Amino acid sequence: MGAGGDVSPLKASDVFILIGASILAASFILTTWDSNVPMSYVDDSNEWFAEGSINPSGSDIITISFSPVNDTSVEFLVYDSEGVEICTEMADLISGESLDAECELTRGEPITWSLESNSDGELDFDHKKKGFSLVIMVAIFMTGGVSLLYGLSIKTIIPSNESDALNDDEDVNVVVEAELVD
Numbered sequence: 001m002g003a004g005g006d007v008s009p010l011k012a013s014d015v016f017i018l019i020g021a022s023i024l025a026a027s028f029i030l031t032t033w034d035s036n037v038p039m040s041y042v043d044d045s046n047e048w049f050a051e052g053s054i055n056p057s058g059s060d061i062i063t064i065s066f067s068p069v070n071d072t073s074v075e076f077l078v079y080d081s082e083g084v085e086i087c088t089e090m091a092d093l094i095s096g097e098s099l100d101a102e103c104e105l106t107r108g109e110p111i112t113w114s115l116e117s118n119s120d121g122e123l124d125f126d127h128k129k130k131g132f133s134l135v136i137m138v139a140i141f142m143t144g145g146v147s148l149l150y151g152l153s154i155k156t157i158i159p160s161n162e163s164d165a166l167n168d169d170e171d172v173n174v175v176v177e178a179e180l181v182d
Helices: 012-032 132-157 160-167
Strands: 040-042 047-054 061-068 072-080 085-093 099-104 111-117 121-128
Touching: 012 132, 047 121, 061 072, 061 111, 072 099, 085 099, 111 121
Parallel strands: none
Antiparallel strands: 040 047, 047 111, 061 099, 061 121, 072 085, 072 111
8 A cells, every 4th residue: 555554455356246246236226216207287277297208219118107186187198309199198087096008119219208187196107128228238237247246256266265375475575674875
């Protein structure tokens, strides 16, 4: 160490285990993270509104689940960047019912979705990836898994007492004292 301390060298197995576990944990969190979409109140029309946009790849699927607080009519729209409707779902719901809609996207172009209602409620939006996006997600999981397994295999192949013997070599741990003379 720079301040005169002594630290043993970092083992390659520990580095691979740390990197693999970090990639797996981050990938799991990113793929399973799902939060409710807030509804916004529009004073002029006395309606609740939510919208968003995504850039899907190929044949992704989007699903929504809306549970209103009061009796209401609901309209769910999905349209492309040119304003052409891809999916439309309308329903009259009573309190306690929910609208569950699914839309399969056939083209890999940006889309916008919106939900309009006369009542506030809980809106859950989910984007299920397919095609190339799914391949990328699986590749990232595989990279993390391979790194973790490689680190664990190194740790089991080279027992800890053999690697400690490499660190306890007297020639490596010799302290040299010197005095500067004018």
